[in-house]
Amino acid sequence: MTILSIDTSNYALGVALIEDNQVLGEYITNLKKNHSVRIMPAIHTLMKDCERAPSDLTKVVVAKGPGSYTGVRIGVTIAKTLAWSLKIPLVGVSSLEILASGIGRYFDGYISPLFDARRGQVYTGLFRYQSGVLESIKEDRLVMINDWASTLKELDKPVLFVGNDLPLHQAVLEDTLSSQAVFAAITEHNPRPSELALLGSVKQAEDIHSFVPNYIRLAEAETKWLEANGKILKG
Amino acid sequence: MKKDQWIMGLETSCDETAVAIIKNGREIAANIVASQIESHKRFGGVVPEIASRHHVEQITIVIEEALNQANLSFSDLDGIAVTEGPGLVGALLIGVNAAKALAFAHNIPLVPIHHIAGHIYANQLVTELKFPLLSLVVSGGHTEIVYMKEHGHFEVIGETRDDAAGEAYDKVARTLNLPYPGGPHIDRLAQGGKDTLDLPRAWLEEGSYDFSFSGLKSAVINTVHNAEQRGEVIAPEDLAASFQASVIDVLVKKIIRATAEYEVKQVLLAGGVAANKGLRMALEKAFSEKSGIELVIPPLNLCTDNAAMIAAAGSIMFEKGIRADLSLNANPGLDIEIYN
Ligand SMILES: [Zn+2]
Numbered sequence: 001m002t003i004l005s006i007d008t009s010n011y012a013l014g015v016a017l018i019e020d021n022q023v024l025g026e027y028i029t030n031l032k033k034n035h036s037v038r039i040m041p042a043i044h045t046l047m048k049d050c051e052r053a054p055s056d057l058t059k060v061v062v063a064k065g066p067g068s069y070t071g072v073r074i075g076v077t078i079a080k081t082l083a084w085s086l087k088i089p090l091v092g093v094s095s096l097e098i099l100a101s102g103i104g105r106y107f108d109g110y111i112s113p114l115f116d117a118r119r120g121q122v123y124t125g126l127f128r129y130q131s132g133v134l135e136s137i138k139e140d141r142l143v144m145i146n147d148w149a150s151t152l153k154e155l156d157k158p159v160l161f162v163g164n165d166l167p168l169h170q171a172v173l174e175d176t177l178s179s180q181a182v183f184a185a186i187t188e189h190n191p192r193p194s195e196l197a198l199l200g201s202v203k204q205a206e207d208i209h210s211f212v213p214n215y216i217r218l219a220e221a222e223t224k225w226l227e228a229n230g231k232i233l234k235g
Numbered sequence: 236m237k238k239d240q241w242i243m244g245l246e247t248s249c250d251e252t253a254v255a256i257i258k259n260g261r262e263i264a265a266n267i268v269a270s271q272i273e274s275h276k277r278f279g280g281v282v283p284e285i286a287s288r289h290h291v292e293q294i295t296i297v298i299e300e301a302l303n304q305a306n307l308s309f310s311d312l313d314g315i316a317v318t319e320g321p322g323l324v325g326a327l328l329i330g331v332n333a334a335k336a337l338a339f340a341h342n343i344p345l346v347p348i349h350h351i352a353g354h355i356y357a358n359q360l361v362t363e364l365k366f367p368l369l370s371l372v373v374s375g376g377h378t379e380i381v382y383m384k385e386h387g388h389f390e391v392i393g394e395t396r397d398d399a400a401g402e403a404y405d406k407v408a409r410t411l412n413l414p415y416p417g418g419p420h421i422d423r424l425a426q427g428g429k430d431t432l433d434l435p436r437a438w439l440e441e442g443s444y445d446f447s448f449s450g451l452k453s454a455v456i457n458t459v460h461n462a463e464q465r466g467e468v469i470a471p472e473d474l475a476a477s478f479q480a481s482v483i484d485v486l487v488k489k490i491i492r493a494t495a496e497y498e499v500k501q502v503l504l505a506g507g508v509a510a511n512k513g514l515r516m517a518l519e520k521a522f523s524e525k526s527g528i529e530l531v532i533p534p535l536n537l538c539t540d541n542a543a544m545i546a547a548a549g550s551i552m553f554e555k556g557i558r559a560d561l562s563l564n565a566n567p568g569l570d571i572e573i574y575n
Contacts, residue, residue, distance in 0.1 A: 034564060036328055036331065036332060036564050036565060037562045037564045038562070039332075040332070040335045040336070040339060040561035040562070041560075041561045041562050043339070044339060044561055054339065054340040054341075069284065069287070069325075070287070070325055070328065073287060073288075073291050073325070073328065073329065074328060074332050076291060077290075077291055077294060077328075077329050077332045077333050077336070078332050078333070078335070078336045080291075080294065080295050080333075081294065081295060081298070081332070081333045081336035081337060081340075082336045082339075082340050084295040084298075084299070085295075085298075085309060085336070085337055085340050085341065086340055208295060209295050209296045209299075210292070212288070212291055212292055213291065215288075219282065219284040219285045219288065220284065221278055221282040221284065221285060222282075222285065225277060225278065
C-alpha cells in the first residue's frame with residue numbers, strides 16, 4: 001500500500017507518501033505563495049526522491065476543507081484526477097481533523113483546530129481521542145470566535161487550540177476560558193500531510209466523480225439570491 | 236506511413252467544462268461540453284465562484300466521457316492541451332490542474348493554449364488553414380482582428396478599446412429586458428426589424444483596425460430613454476436591428492479593408508458571436524463580392540466555447556514543440572503573441 005496525500009486547503013502546502021505503516025517522506029511549507037504553481041512540482045519531487053512512480057500509488061488522500069475556496073479546489077481537482085485516472089480510491093479528510101490528529105494523540109482533553117475566516121469568525125470544530133481513535137465531537141463549522149469560546153466553556157476538560165492563525169484569536173480565548181485553554185507550540189501549527197495520509201488510510205473511499213470540497217459556506221452570490229428570493233437559509 | 240497524432244484538450248476558462256480528443260489536428264474523435272448556463276441564468280451573468288465549483292463537480296466526468304466517446308485510453312494520447320488563459324482565474328485553475336495531474340500520472344506532454352488561439356483553430360476542424368490569413372475574433376470577452384503569417388504565429392492588428400462586442404450585446408439586451416445571455420435574443424429580434432434609428436458607428440482614426448462599442452451602447456440606452464420621455468415606443472425589433480446593423484457594419488468593413496492591406500488567402504470567423512446569423516450573412520455577402528479570398532465560418536457548436544478547438548490548436552503547438560511543465564499556472568491576462 002502506497003498512499004499519496006495532498007493538502008492545499010490553507011496557506012500551508014503539504015504532500016506526503018506513506019507506505020505499509022512507514023512515512024516515506026513529507027514536504028510542508030507555510031508560505032503565502034501560489035499552490036497552483038507549486039503543488040504538482042512538490043508531488044513530483046517527493047515521489048522521485050522516494051523512487052515511486054504514479055503507477056505504484058494505491059490511494060490518494062486529500063484535505064477537503066474548510067479553507068481557501070481556490071486553494072482547496074486545486075488540491076481536490078488534482079486528487080480527483082489522479083485517483084480517477086489511475087483507477088485507485090480517493091479519500092477526503094477534514095482540513096481541521098488533520099491539525100487535531102497529531103497533537104491530540106497524547107492529550108487528555110478536547111482539541112479545537114482553527115483557521116481564521118475574517119471579521120471575527122473562524123473555521124473550527126471539536127475533536128477528542130477516545131481509545132486511540134480521533135473522534136469528531138462538534139462538526140466543522142464557521143463561527144464567531146466569541147460564541148465558540150462561550151460554547152467551549154461548558155466542557156468538563158481542557159481545550160487545546162492549534163493552527164497558524166491562533167495569534168489572531170488567542171486573547172479572546174484566554175479571556176473566556178482562562179486556564180481551560182491550552183495553546184500549541186508553533187511547530188504544531190502546520191497540518192502534517194503524513195497525518196492526513198494516515199487518517200485517510202482507514203477512511204471510506206469517496207465516489208470520485210461527485211466528490212467536492214467542504215466549503216461550509218454557499219457562494220456569496222447564492223446566499224444573496226436566496227435572501228432576495230425569500231428562501232430560508234438553514235443554520 | 237506516419238503514426239496518427241491524438242491530442243486531448245481541456246477548456247474551463249468560463250462557464251463550460253469541456254474535454255475533447257482530436258486526431259491529426261483535424262478530426263473530432265470526441266467533443267464533450269458540460270454547460271453551466273442554466274445555473275448562472277438567475278444571476279444574469281456568470282458568477283466566477285459558482286463557475287469554479289461546477290468545474291470541480293464536472294471535470295473527471297467530462298474527461299471520462301471524452302475517452303469513452305473516442306474509445307481511447309491515456310496510453311493512446313500524444314499530448315494534453317489545456318487553456319492557460321485568458322478567462323476567469325478560478326475557472327481556468329480547474330482545467331490547468333486536472334491537465335497537469337493527467338500529464339504527470341500518465342507521462343504525457345503538456346501543451347499550454349491561449350483561449351483565442353483555440354477559437355481561431357476551431358476553423359481547422361472545418362477546413363485546412365491557408366496562410367497568410369486573418370481571423371475576426373468576436374466573443375463575450377474579445378473583439379479583435381488577428382493576422383497569422385503561419386501556423387501558431389499570432390499578431391493582433393486591431394482590438395476593442397472598451398467593451399467587447401459580446402458585452403455590448405449583453406448590455407443592450409438588458410436594456411430591452413431580454414433574458415441572459417442576450418446575444419441570441421437580439422439576433423433573433425433583429426431578423427424581424429429594420430435599421431431605422433441611425434445609431435453611430437465608431438470608425439476611430441483613419442486606418443485603425445481597433446474597435447469601440449461603449450459609445451454605441453450608450454446611444455442605445457439614450458435612444459430608449461428619450462423615446463420614453465416623449466411617450467413614444469420604439470419597436471424592440473427595430474432597436475435590435477439598428478444596434479446589430481451598427482456592430483456588423485464596423486466589423487465587416489474593417490475586416491474587408493484589412494484583407495486588402497494584408498493580401499490574405501483566408502478570413503476566419505471565430506468566437507461565440509460567430510454564431511450570430513446577422514454577422515454570418517453580412518460576411519458571406521461581403522466576401523461573395525470579393526474573389527480569391529476564402530471565408531470560413533465554423534458550425535455553431537465550434538463557435539461557442541469547446542475543447543475541440545483547444546485540442547486543434549494543441550495539435551499545431553505540439554508539433555511546434557511548445558510545452559509546459561508541472562508549474563504551469565492559470566493566466567487570466569495571457570497575451571496571444573507570447574508563443575510566437
Ligand atoms: Zn471563448
